[in-house]
Amino acid sequence: xxxxxxxxxxxxLPLNPLPLKGRRSILPGLAGVLAVLLLVSLLVGDxxxxxxxxxxxxxIRLPRTLLAALVxxxxxxxxxxxxxxxxxxxxxxxxxxITGTAGLGAAMVFYWGLAARFAPALPLGGLAGAAVxxxxxxAFAGRAPSGPSLILAGVAVSxxxxxxLALALSLAPNPFALAEITFWLLGGLTDRSLAHVALxxxxxxxxxxxxxxxxxxxxxxxxxxxxxxSLGVPVGRTLRLAxxxxxLAAGAGAAVAGGIGFVGLVVPHLLRPLLGERPSALLPASxxxxxxxxxxxxxxxxxxxxxxxxxxxxxxxxxxxxxxxPFVVAIARKAPLP
Amino acid sequence: MNRDxxxxxxxxxxxxxxxxxxxxxxxxxxxDAGEVFRLACPTxxxxxxxxLHDIALAVRPGELVAVCGPNGAGKSTLLRALAGLLPGTPPxxxxxxxxxxxxxxxxxGLTVAQVAALGRIPHRDSAQAPVTHALxxxxxxxxxxxxxxxxxxxxxxxxxxxxxxxxEPDLFLLDEPTADLDPAAAQAIMDxxxxxxxxxxxxxxxxxxxxxxxxCADRMIVLQSGRIAADxxxxxxxxxxxxxxxxxxxxDPEPRLLPRDxxxxxx
Numbered sequence: 001x002x003x004x005x006x007x008x009x010x011x012x013l014p015l016n017p018l019p020l021k022g023r024r025s026i027l028p029g030l031a032g033v034l035a036v037l038l039l040v041s042l043l044v045g046d047x048x049x050x051x052x053x054x055x056x057x058x059x060i061r062l063p064r065t066l067l068a069a070l071v072x073x074x075x076x077x078x079x080x081x082x083x084x085x086x087x088x089x090x091x092x093x094x095x096x097x098i099t100g101t102a103g104l105g106a107a108m109v110f111y112w113g114l115a116a117r118f119a120p121a122l123p124l125g126g127l128a129g130a131a132v133x134x135x136x137x138x139a140f141a142g143r144a145p146s147g148p149s150l151i152l153a154g155v156a157v158s159x160x161x162x163x164x165l166a167l168a169l170s171l172a173p174n175p176f177a178l179a180e181i182t183f184w185l186l187g188g189l190t191d192r193s194l195a196h197v198a199l200x201x202x203x204x205x206x207x208x209x210x211x212x213x214x215x216x217x218x219x220x221x222x223x224x225x226x227x228x229x230s231l232g233v234p235v236g237r238t239l240r241l242a243x244x245x246x247x248l249a250a251g252a253g254a255a256v257a258g259g260i261g262f263v264g265l266v267v268p269h270l271l272r273p274l275l276g277e278r279p280s281a282l283l284p285a286s287x288x289x290x291x292x293x294x295x296x297x298x299x300x301x302x303x304x305x306x307x308x309x310x311x312x313x314x315x316x317x318x319x320x321x322x323x324x325x326p327f328v329v330a331i332a333r334k335a336p337l338p
Numbered sequence: 339m340n341r342d343x344x345x346x347x348x349x350x351x352x353x354x355x356x357x358x359x360x361x362x363x364x365x366x367x368x369x370d371a372g373e374v375f376r377l378a379c380p381t382x383x384x385x386x387x388x389x390l391h392d393i394a395l396a397v398r399p400g401e402l403v404a405v406c407g408p409n410g411a412g413k414s415t416l417l418r419a420l421a422g423l424l425p426g427t428p429p430x431x432x433x434x435x436x437x438x439x440x441x442x443x444x445x446x447g448l449t450v451a452q453v454a455a456l457g458r459i460p461h462r463d464s465a466q467a468p469v470t471h472a473l474x475x476x477x478x479x480x481x482x483x484x485x486x487x488x489x490x491x492x493x494x495x496x497x498x499x500x501x502x503x504x505x506e507p508d509l510f511l512l513d514e515p516t517a518d519l520d521p522a523a524a525q526a527i528m529d530x531x532x533x534x535x536x537x538x539x540x541x542x543x544x545x546x547x548x549x550x551x552x553x554c555a556d557r558m559i560v561l562q563s564g565r566i567a568a569d570x571x572x573x574x575x576x577x578x579x580x581x582x583x584x585x586x587x588x589x590d591p592e593p594r595l596l597p598r599d600x601x602x603x604x605x
Contacts (some may be wrong), residue, residue, distance in 0.1 A: 278448055
């Protein structure tokens with residue numbers, strides 16, 4: 001075809017060099033911050049800053065640090081993928097109901113008293129719940145593979161799991177179980193062991209691997225599903241992979257850490273001013289920034305007793321919600337929703 | 339159903355001998371080597387409801403085809419069927435067929451250059467030259483680093499068009515690319531597509547502005563109630579198009595804007 005350009009005859013113009021140069025240093029910068037925070041997190045205990053002995057380091061701080069990074073990274077990446085796939089700046093793993101069904105699964109374990117007899121039953125219940133929620137979503141996404149219908153299905157799954165959870169709470173066998181369920185639902189990383197890490201890490205890492213590969217498809221989807229299809233992107237498959245990857249990355253996180261909200265929602269919005277709005281450019285950075293955000297929040301939880309007179313540690317999920325909710329209001333005011 | 343080589347169908351039309359409205363450029367290898375895109379479907383359904391009936395058409399390289407017809411006649415569906423996006427229609431190679439839907443917009447604040455670069459997704463490369471070339475052709479090279487949601491509507495439309503050009507397709511399918519543009523901008527886009535067709539590409543444009551379509555297109559397909567009511571050289575298509583809309587037609591004695599290039603004014 002005439003008019004087809006070759007690189008030789010049409011040299012690329014410099015593409016606004018300063019911001020691009022800045023953008024290239026963001027990923028290494030985030031990785032550096034993450035490394036520092038991982039170290040700090042190993043050194044900081046509940047209200048104390050000191051190098052702990054080996055047992056505490058391995059049994060308490062290491063699992064907590066690893067889980068914060070894994071869960072936060074999974075949530076951040078899930079949020080970036082969902083916002084891109086659904087073209088909705090307010091999309092979040094919680095929106096698809098996967099966090100809700102994971103909570104329901106965990107509550108069932110409490111309800112039948114399985115957690116007392118078999119320690120990993122709790123995260124396993126959460127994982128099973130996340131899988132059920134994801135299964136419902138995928139079955140739906142297979143039939144009507146379009147973004148808005150996926151959101152509606154997620155809202156329905158969310159509402160259903162919330163009402164079943166309320167039922168489980170109202171039928172709770174004893175007040176002790178009720179208190180345990182409630183506390184778990186608030187979300188946190190205290191008293192998690194390396195067994196929890198072993199349970200959560202494989203699904204989270206698998207989910208992350210699935211989600212990180214969706215970049216070009218998400219870029220194409222920013223022009224709408226029809227245009228993406230005309231560009232040769234398998235739209236239904238991309239949405240299904242996004243839902244499955246989210247179920248693994250965010251669902252497994254919710255299974256071990258309870259209901260931690262707003263990380264997936266907030267992280268992409270923090271990164272867009274730095275990296276631009278192209279969905280694929282946000283994916284690796286969201287993974288790192290999610291880990292950084294949750295590690296920071298967990299450090300704040302641990303350091304809070306130094307400043308605030310708290311008898312109990314502040315639940316991590318409560319902290320992220322306290323910080324995240326005003327942020328969402330700010331987004332909603334700033335961005336005209338599509 | 340599938341694409342045939344030009345040698346099978348380019349020389350003569352398979353739609354009842356519709357002559358090529360412009361004399362083909364003799365000895366132009368591009369025009370002779372191109373590929374004819376065909377669509378032949380007894381019915382095309384949308385959401386289980388038949389929308390188009392008895393569709394059989396071929397689009398030749400070097401041809402600018404305008405699709406006209408009343409709202410709901412099935413113009414957009416015809417374009418989607420040509421793009422191979424509907425069930426039952428032949429799938430197209432996304433590297434060779436580019437489709438611009440009606441009212442295309444970008445969900446995020448990508449830069450103009452990033453939007454155009456999306457056109458390289460079918461090729462799975464990040465070649466800069468076709469993107470720069472596309473921006474140049476669409477006249478928005480200077481806007482390349484501006485956010486596509488912070489420029490004017492006409493400029494954003496050009497950015498969407500640049501995405502189509504960046505794919506370097508053989509067949510352009512554009513659904514109302516000039517809707518809600520000012521007359522000069524609409525004429526500029528139609529001129530651009532004219533030149534693209536002259537360079538040997540096949541171009542199909544859904545166009546509501548009949549006068550613009552008649553001035554710029556080689557051929558006009560008039561759709562009415564899901565059927566092809568007429569498939570004629572554009573200059574002869576006014577009576578059929580007017581009949582489809584149920585409007586009278588004739589010479590307009592009122593003063594009106596003329597295109598800059600008076601060669602394009604119909605006789």
